[in-house]
Amino acid sequence: MRKKLVVGNWKMHGNRAANADLLAGIVSAGPLPCDAAVCVPFVYVADTAVSLAASSLRWGAQDVSAHEQGAYTGEVSAAMLRELGCRYAIVGHSERRAYHGESDALVADKAKIALGHGITPIVCVGETLEQREAGQTEAVVKRQLSAVIHALAHCAGEMVVAYEPVWAIGTGRTASPEQAQAVHAVLRAQLRAATAQADSMKILYGGSVKPDNAAQLLAQADIDGGLIGGAALKAADFVAICRAAT
């Protein structure tokens, strides 16, 4: 049985005081029944590392540079993140693909460099509404995942995958448990063809996960946790989702 993983993606929200309250609220809820992490804006990485030093709650970044180091103004490297104790880096979030033009190849490079520095990449895949309605969901997510599988080669089993249908992100419109499970099963089959570790890999679902729909989604056979946006900004909601994961 795969242990569930619930990851909060704070996106570009928060400030030092609000973050401190949020983390204190999660930690004070006591031991969680699943693995849990928060992915914070770069500027709060150092604060978060200090706040969570003695906690089982892990933390990660929302992106990472595809380059080792050098003249890349504004970028943050995997080595820098790892130096502070970073465990996860989200790569290929649909917001970065859409607003920053990130290609499958760039996402694959980011996943590879993260893993090379001991950071688990959380690789996001997902179709737009237009693609779903055109019957392209399976082809789109397979193409996105395939680029990363090839880049990671024999280490592919070490990534976490997140299926986030673009039409369900921040819209309140969640994929039904059956819709989500169907895509997760496709991704699991693709992973099985690539790595012997596929059955122990985590595939998270993201897109309008809330305390009231989390249990049903996370009960699906191939849904191993959640990547949570809006609901991760409230300690009580994040904790409730973690509790729904068992």
Ligand code: 13P
């Ligand atoms: P919401 O939970 O706000 O829909 O965001 C999902 C997401 O994009 C997490 O990465």
